[in-house]
Amino acid sequence: MAARVLFSQCCFSELLPVWLGLVTHPVHTHTRSSPGHKLKGNQNVPHNSSLYKKPFVESFEETPLWVAVLTYMGYGILTIFGYLRDFLRHWNIEKCHVARERDEQKDFVPLYQDFENFYTRNLYMRIRDNWNRPICSVPGAKVDLVERVTRDYNWTFEHTGKVVKDIINMGSYNYLGFAENTGACADAALEVTKMYGAGVGSTRCEMGNLDIHEEMEQLVARFLGVESAMAFGMGFATNSMNIPALMGKGCLILSDELNHTSLVLGARLSGSTIRVFKHNNMQSLEKLLRDAIVHGQPRTHRPWKKILIVVEGIYSMEGSIVRLPEVIALKKRYKAYLYLDEAHSIGALGPNGRGVVDYFGLDSKDVDIMMGTFTKSFGAAGGYIGGKKELIDYLRRHSHSAMYATSMSPPVAQQIITSMKIIMGEDGTTLGADRLRQLSQNTTYFRRSLHEMGFIIYGNEDSPVVPLMLYMPAKIGAFGREMLKRNIGTVVVGFPATPIIESRARFCVSAAHTREMLDTVSLLKYHQRHKEKGTSELF
């Protein structure tokens, strides 16, 4: 019985990696320009600095060796304990909460391999309370969380019925603060719901093409500065259904290492050959392009039909911005096509909020296919593709989404129209310009204050996505919980979304955050960091 209690609490295994982390939190002690500062891959000075109108500063500090060793040790200890607990569960010494197969189907081939779920059962389950936190208010700068407790170490949750109010929300993708339930956007959406209803009931090419969709697409085309645009109901599906419509067998897709799952799925479904280049590394991309054109298709050496370079505007796990001027120069030189996924950068970058093309001051006609989503900066849902008229006409006839998937809901379309007009300044106010400026100021301020405190921050200086490195597995859980206790909601990410030793906390700065809120977040961490003996931020 005592042994059971000891094992079921398993405090030792949870705290040991934590103790390891206590002694050793990696600190970024030197400034960026010092020679002893090791940088991974991307250097501070871009390869062709003449292409950039302003300095492009990105940093990805290399993991210190001792941190890497301790992180691996932490994972090793957790794995050993995982095996131990599996053993105990198998012999029924410990209560098993894992759902079981039906008795009638016990002799079927097992649906899951035991090994597949090892990570889920033994590592993810222990810190599961940091994710899927239910909220019950607008996902704005401050949010209300539904309080939930677990009596069996995260296997099941119960809602107490109470609401934790006014948590500072550093996790939602609300860059321009359009997640609101009052104001021009909400009023317009209300009117449209009253008139059109919530659903549509048909596909775009059958009976689901409403006049509001056409208006929205024309507005999107004008916003991006392209000839024509088409919108879809889901951002993920925009990628996974349109890349196969454009690429096929005999084509080559060059995709960045850290591209989003939807881009990878779309590339796979298209049937083309996929080659991966190192993240944001132009030499790697150029080498792949040259090799592809010179040697042709593998084995037959036939020339490739088309080459498509797939990049994202802002990479959401790294906070890095694509080196667009260099990519466009390469694309023009080697006659490839460019697919730019601006899920996070549209509305969030650039003096006019037109995305990464605006940020670098380039011409949007140079990007063949401009894709983006409406979920992040516009407070709606769905995705779009913009480009030349022939491209969009082709997609209208051949996109999987237009033929088989229900079109976008009318109030969502109206939200996009209203928010886009505000950003463009067409509603007659300066609200859009104010918000863009506020976002840019908040980003700079937040990044600078975190950096001055000595945390290791990845990514570009101007990117509103701010990853803060944690490294140790136990810190992932501890950081998320401690921040929640202090009424700040953060997002922590670990394996498999990031490499195994590079777990991080990710902050999304919003135009709706005030200076006070950002100060609360960064100073809290500062106090944690320098409390007591100047060791870690866990207590």
Place this chain on the structure above:
Amino acid sequence: MFQKEVLFCFFSQAPAYHLILEGILILWIIRLLFSKTYKLHETYKLTEKEKEDLIEEWQPEALVPPVSKDYPTLNYDVVTGPPSHKITINGKDCINFASFNFLGLLDNERVKQKALASLKKYGVGTCGPRGFYGTFDVHLELESRLSKFMKTEEAIIYSYGFATIASAIPAYSKRGDIIFVDEAACFAIQKGLQASRSLIKYFKHNDMEDLERLLKEQELEDLKNPRKARVTRKFIVVEGLYINTADICPLPELVKLKYKYKVRIFLEESMSFGVLGDHGRGVTEHFGVNIDDIDLISANMENALASIGGFCCGRSFVIDHQRLSGQGYCFSASLPPMLAAAAIEALNIMEEDPEETHRLTFKLYFGFVFLYSVHNKLSFGICLKLVGVPVAPALHLELERSSGSRESDMKQLRSVVDYCMERHVALTLARYLEKEERFLPPPSIRVVVTVEQTEEDIQKAVACIREAASALLIS
């Protein structure tokens, strides 16, 4: 010390040629170790100039091929105003026989009020995926309501109907597994199959003998290699009500085959949810099959529930897995809360008034009988045949005799649709991606019967179709 002496003796006593030979062999090994390996394809090396020339000469194809101007889907029909029972399409007011508004909930006042209330509380978008502050209490409520309604343990919601089954299949079935699919499966299922990279075996539509034959063959294969068979999962994917052929799958026989050959069943119920069964629970209720016998039921909420999105329901053992490995769930923003609230209210209406589904069933029979009369007119001039079963809400009208070319068939059917639209009956052609579909269904007009249509509406529509066919389709 001792060993050094032994070694010295050894060397001094060996014959000279022996030492020289060994020395040469050692040097040869060292040379081989350090010499460059030859790669087969690099037996030639291009000079820099040749590479530059190749790069200069290479011309890619155009990004998109040019499309002819009179392609059928060049111009979409534009709907002004709400897409409900009375629809204004291309400027004409028509009765809607084309939208999947089976229970007439698209313009229901209660549903709209709930959506408005939710909008006032939460705004429109969720600004994040389910894992990162994108889970709202409305989502959790909808999931628990759906699972209670369907009498299963758990349900999971997706924000896009197409993505539901297309994410569910690859979450369970990986490379090396085997899936038996009906030939008439819809496009979303085909994309799910493609993403799963499993071995796909098609069986003839609704043909249980063909399926049994395939299963027997697989059993024999398994006997040859039992170790591999112990880890190869097998699935059957069928639809409750097929969207392409408007008929029902034989579920009781499928369940028998399931237990005989140890395969799991995934059931796609987009068209049958809210339509079949006494309470609208779908094809399992229609046949009286125990819902636990079906491993996964997937449906979209865009037809009967008049919202957006989709859901999967089943036992927790099965459904919980998708929360971490369903791609459309983890990596995509969650469903806007107002649409979830609209779905909850629609579900409330369905539960309160099971008579609604009875009314729908009655209407369906009525509609079917009338449409069947179009088919039954054996006098010449009418060459449309009705495809589908009486309980299907979305029936197909195909050409009795095809002209041989799909394009001209489509043009003829389009002319029938235009004729009907002039007379205030909104119909649509069933659209497919011709090059992408595995088994392309023949061109057809899709007629949808809903609860909102009165008997006069249905009679008027049938008369209109009859007129159009006799005027335009003289064979």
